[in-house]
Amino acid sequence: MPQVFIDNRWQPCASGESLPMIDPSDGLEFARIARGTNEDVDRAIVAARRAYEGAWGRLAPVERGRILMQVERLILDHAEELTQIEARDCGKPIKQARNDVVACARYFEFYAGAVDKVGGQTIPYQPGFTALALREPHGVTGHIIPWNYPLQVFGRSVGGALAAGNACVMKPAEDACLSLLKLAELMAEAGLLPGALNIVPGLGGEAGAALAGHAGVDHISFTGSPETGTRVAQAAAVHHHPVTMELGGKSPQLVFADADLDAAVPAIVNAVIQNAGQTCSAGSRLLVERAIYEQLLETLGRAFARLRVGPSPADLDCGPLIRAGQLARVRGFLAEAERDALPRVAQGEIVADAPKGGYYQKPTLLRDVPVGHHLAQEEVFGPVLAAMPFDDETHALRLANATRFGLVAGVWTRDGSRALRIARSLDSGQVFINNYGAGGGVELPFGGVKASGYGREKGIEGLLSFTRLKTITIKHG
Ligand code: ADP
Secondary structure, X not given: OXXXXXXXXXXXXXXXXXXXXXXOOOOEEEEEEEOOXXXXXXXXXXXXXXXXXXXXXXXXXXXXXXXXXXXXXXXHHOHHHHHHHHHHHHOOOXXXXXXXXXXXXXXXXXXXHHOOOOOOEEEOXXXXXXXXXXXXXOOEEEEEOOOOOHHHHHHXXXXXXXXXXXXXXXXXXXXOOHHHHHHHHHHHHOOOOOOOEEEOOOOHHHHHHHHHOOXXXXXXXXXXXXXXXXXXXXXXXXXXXOEEEEOOOOOEEEXXXXXXXXXXXXXXXXXXXXXXXXXXXXXXXXXXXXXXXXXXXXXXHHHHHOOEEOOHHHOOOEOOOOOHHHHHHHHHHHXXXXXXXXXXXXXXXEOOOOOOOXXXXXXXXXXXXXXXXXXXXXXXOXXXXXXXXXXXXXXXXXXXXXXXXXXXXEEEOOOHHHHHHHHHHOOOOEEEEOOOOOOOOOOOOEOOXXXXXXXXXXXXXXXXXXXXEEEEEEEOX
């Protein structure tokens, strides 16, 4: 019987229907999840409201923190099981899935510790008055989670919201969500009170749309594609509900001639092949100072040619893409590159024994990609790196800022002043100097500008995003 998780219990979903879960490594169904609908979302929101107005909402912050600390402990105790689930469901190489489990636990550790340390302000106002700006939870928060990093996005989003005192309703992605269904049970075991976390699996256009447009939810946190983000923001706007939007990216790495290339090369490769390129903060554009363009492409070409792609358990550099449609999309971009004669520097290999039905794509390095080309403008969401040369700092910045996105950027140079000058001028929510941390850094506020979205998750800023400010002015004479 397909089930949703409400009030710490598995309950039958209203439709009685289920959806197949496909293993991206072989294209075969290996599990089923509930096809949750608006009726389940209604019930989940009622449960969350009850928790928020009841026992969960009345807990002292320190008690909430202790429960979240226990969640961290149980995630680590079950790390191997969660790793195996996440790896199979998403098609991730095992070591990448293991990193995600550890990062998820770390979010709970971080937010558990922050619960009783982050407060509001007193405001210097007029004589005879005391003015306060209080931080309060939104109430019931909705979380729409993508398939590329279920555990990590859950940790930063739901972890922050629970820490701030909200009760949550979460709609995981239909393509990958099994780790989160397991985690729900662990969280109940950790002592999370009934109704504080409710999960309605299902389709985006059904359960997701019902949550985004629900009158009874007070805030929506969305991570996913810009197109779906627009739909979610429009649905929430009907009720004037605030949203946090973490959307796509076309993040540039700027490499100057004085850079430490030994450090830059592995980071550049990793930034675009991590999770087979299905990372919103993937470093998918490479901007190189002309003096070292040929040299760097040659080194990178050798590194790309060594990359191996195969099924999740083989634990290679890249696993498969998430689904057939995603593979077709990435191939469409590469067909376009071929049609327009964009030079291909190198490609990795798909191992010979990779199951035939899996969604495998060779990592690909393209060069001389014109700034206006689709490959330099649009998010491929696959292991494809588009390189182009620049002449000087001004040119580099112009190229870097010439997309509709602005999520993350990397700058590689030994000139500290230049690094800071560039970092200050980039249209980007995060800038890494002489390192690149796609997805990394629980402590680091994360989010975009322009079409990459708005609002911040991660870090203390992420905790504050799950609060609203109330100003109280007291006249006492
Ligand atoms: P992709 O296109 O790669 O599947 P999406 O951005 O569409 O990525 O999906 C991210 C999350 O948004 C998933 O949980 C998905 O189910 C959900 N989603 C998709 N469409 C909608 C929608 N119309 N309203 C709310 N959520 C949606």
